[in-house]
Amino acid sequence: MSDLLIKNARFKNGKVQDILILKKVIVEIGNVSEITDIPTIDAKGYFVTAPFVDSHFHLDATLSYGIPRVNKSGTLLEGINLWGELKPNLTADALKERARKLCQWAIARGTLAIRSHVDISDPSLLAVEAMLDIQNEYRPWLDLQLVAFPQDGLIRANSKDNLNNALALGVEVVGGIPHFERTMDDGAESIKYLCELAAKKGLQVDMHCDESDDPMSRHIEVLTKETIRLGLQGRVAGSHLTSMHSMDNYYVSKLLPLMTEARISVIANPLINITLQGRHDTYPKRRGLTRIPEQILAGLTVAFGHDCVMDPWYPLGSHDMLDVAHMALHVAQMTGITQMQECFNAVTENPARILGLEGYGLEKGCKGDLLVLQCMDDVEALRLRPARLYVIRDGSILSSTQEVVYDLDLSGHKSSTDFIFSRT
Numbered sequence: 001m002s003d004l005l006i007k008n009a010r011f012k013n014g015k016v017q018d019i020l021i022l023k024k025v026i027v028e029i030g031n032v033s034e035i036t037d038i039p040t041i042d043a044k045g046y047f048v049t050a051p052f053v054d055s056h057f058h059l060d061a062t063l064s065y066g067i068p069r070v071n072k073s074g075t076l077l078e079g080i081n082l083w084g085e086l087k088p089n090l091t092a093d094a095l096k097e098r099a100r101k102l103c104q105w106a107i108a109r110g111t112l113a114i115r116s117h118v119d120i121s122d123p124s125l126l127a128v129e130a131m132l133d134i135q136n137e138y139r140p141w142l143d144l145q146l147v148a149f150p151q152d153g154l155i156r157a158n159s160k161d162n163l164n165n166a167l168a169l170g171v172e173v174v175g176g177i178p179h180f181e182r183t184m185d186d187g188a189e190s191i192k193y194l195c196e197l198a199a200k201k202g203l204q205v206d207m208h209c210d211e212s213d214d215p216m217s218r219h220i221e222v223l224t225k226e227t228i229r230l231g232l233q234g235r236v237a238g239s240h241l242t243s244m245h246s247m248d249n250y251y252v253s254k255l256l257p258l259m260t261e262a263r264i265s266v267i268a269n270p271l272i273n274i275t276l277q278g279r280h281d282t283y284p285k286r287r288g289l290t291r292i293p294e295q296i297l298a299g300l301t302v303a304f305g306h307d308c309v310m311d312p313w314y315p316l317g318s319h320d321m322l323d324v325a326h327m328a329l330h331v332a333q334m335t336g337i338t339q340m341q342e343c344f345n346a347v348t349e350n351p352a353r354i355l356g357l358e359g360y361g362l363e364k365g366c367k368g369d370l371l372v373l374q375c376m377d378d379v380e381a382l383r384l385r386p387a388r389l390y391v392i393r394d395g396s397i398l399s400s401t402q403e404v405v406y407d408l409d410l411s412g413h414k415s416s417t418d419f420i421f422s423r424t
């Protein structure tokens with residue numbers, strides 16, 4: 001079904017209006033009378049938003065926690081080693097089974113677009129082919145964008161051919177990992193090669209960049225330079241950028257305007273950055289999250305990714321982008337009212353822009369994709385991480401659940417609560 005009328009939906013501006021979706025497109029927002037023959041749902045004054053977008057994930061590694069063993073130290077490097085141990089035993093069926101489960105979790109949580117890095121280090125490209133199959137299989141329900149990711153290093157593992165082959169198979173974005181190459185020079189060389197490749201093929205770039213606490217890890221500077229040199233402005237994302245947390249303030253004051261000039265998008269991964277960074281510190285321990293408020297102030301597009309769910313790097317998660325934004329808000333101390341709203345935008349409209357999703361948004365003419373959340377506004381969504389009452393794609397309900405209400409009985413005094421602070 002591609003037609004749907006949603007009654008009494010609360011928008012970000014507080015207005016309660018109806019939304020009419022016809023032939024998968026939002027055609028009316030306002031006071032819409034009920035129409036016979038069109039399915040109708042009542043949003044009961046709850047908050048409506050465009051779907052969540054995860055701009056950084058690893059679908060080929062997800063839900064592999066404990067195979068063949070758990071990450072004892074919890075560090076990034078043990079995680080990479082563990083992934084290396086797991087890889088020889090991967091099968092296409094197992095990869096796809098885990099990816100399907102994750103996609104179902106994501107949809108139920110209201111995420112309808114994911115950019116996933118896929119490891120191209122194995123010449124057989126088993127994981128690439130499996131993820132392309134999942135991309136096709138889930139296309140009706142989820143936009144899955146794949147990044148060719150040389151996990152073991154482009155130069156270090158001699159994986160240029162694999163990367164080119166992955167792109168030839170249909171992977172859409174060029175990835176990289178310059179800080180994992182053997183030297184700073186090799187890192188710079190990898191960036192130059194990958195950006196030239198993207199320019200030649202007309203593709204976007206999204207690199208794991210400077211995912212360390214080393215203040216001298218400055219590959220973002222080279223990425224910025226190559227972006228400008230090759231005219232890739234607005235098509236390049238720096239994922240993680242955690243070394244910016246530890247950089248000298250004067251250097252950052254020079255770097256941020258360069259990033260703005262190159263229109264680099266920033267993709268932070270707060271759940272993972274707060275657990276993996278600062279591991280070599282005693283006390284005080286650095287937070288290791290990139291400089292989000294300053295990047296937003298500089299005019300950069302900033303998005304948050306989930307990165308991992310139950311894999312060699314992270315033992316938790318249920319693919320909830322509100323968990324991600326909740327963590328970012330705390331770690332980056334973004335408790336100002338507009339800052340909290342920016343955290344919500346970082347899991348909705350900002351990543352939609354980075355992924356280039358067409359027709360995204362809650363306006364007439366946009367695609368009929370939206371969520372009804374059991375809360376009153378975007379900030380309350382972050383506070384409660386509430387039930388996703390309806391997840392709607394192309395005017396069809398993909399997932400739904402009942403309102404969550406707790407009934408109390410305090411020595412006979414009965415009441416109920418849903419934790420909603422105020423109803424207007």
Ligand code: FE2
Nearest residue numbers: 058117208307
């Ligand atoms: Fe990642």
